[in-house]
Amino acid sequence: MDVFESMGQIAHPRFLAFVPGPSNPVAALADIMTSGYNTAASLWRETPGPAELELTTLEWVKEMIGLQNHADGAFTSGGSVANMVGLAVGRDAKLGNDMTGAVIYCTDQTHSCVARGLRILGFAPEQLHPIPVDDEHSMDLVALSAAIHADKAAGLKPFCIVANAGTTNTGSVDDLNAIADLAGEHDLWVHVDGAYGGAGALAEEGKRLLAGMERADSVVIDPHKWLFQPYEAGICFVREPGLMGHAFASNPEYLQDVAEGEDEVNFSERGIQLSRGLRAFKLWLSLKVFGAKAFHAAVERGVKIARDAEAMLRANGRFEIVTPAKLAVVTFRLTRDGLDENATDRLQRAVVDELLDDGFAFVTSTELNGRTCLRFCTINPRITDADLAGTIERIVRFGDAAEINS
């Protein structure tokens, strides 16, 4: 128990930090079964049943988030690897083996795993060109278009745009339709990172914000975030059939008996793992038990809790809203009379430390527009008004008690 008690309760309703992991017990049971049977979903000839189940689960997720036009997909350990998989497929499709002069676009709000993944894929850091964001922290498309033209004029080879479908910081979504249009003009690969926000498509607000996601070449979503699964579960979808298989094909002599037949899928050729477990089963079983409607309702609830939290913060009178509720994220600053901006930054960090000591709720800070702010991520559908009220009351109380001077 020393181990299991010595950790943040990531599935707890008052874990409002980072991106929480509001898991569910049915999925945990499924994980016990897959490990008990030592289930693999790798080579079709070896484990056709699990592979078929993974294909079915991928179809269900596609239907839920509106990606029916995406041909191929595979589960991964999480968003970091799923992003790398999508980018590796894009590189293979657009560049082959020649990465010289290739340019990838993102924003300063893009998750750090994208830059790390590109580094592992062999791109130099200078090949990733961050595009400025607008007031809503979404990619500035005028700047993007100008950068593509300038890079082409300089003899570089723009090949990929990484678009955000729900940034970790603020929940902001890039204009996915406009990005797809621009990519079409320049023959660029569009990769959408919806690790946390992709599931937002199950809610009305998300469906509106994520319009155009289906036009992306590759899309990432993390079931272990807003589809309520235990770690580990990410997914990468690719629109055009066969590209995943091409990017990851390998046929060593010891696997000569297990080449894919027609309608057979070797998941080992849709990513970087040969031996791989059946991560799809937990999502399959939770969807069977709870039904897709319950998932829609739970995601809708996360969006509503963020709006409620924003309303409570505004009503309290001591907070400045930095970014309004969007896809279950709201960011804000506690204010205190007589403190300048720098001291107010320190105030936020002092509150985070005090909350951590207190243990009632877990809230973390981030930086936006050069200032420190606090952030709630409300994807856990079990959060109550009392949870929010108790957390806000403590933030004010701990902030007032903190020794901060300008």
Ligand SMILES: *Cc1c(COP(=O)(O)O)cnc(C)c1O
């Ligand atoms: C969490 C997150 C990731 C990384 O996913 P992991 O599952 O933690 O590897 C990537 N992008 C976004 C937007 C995320 O929120």
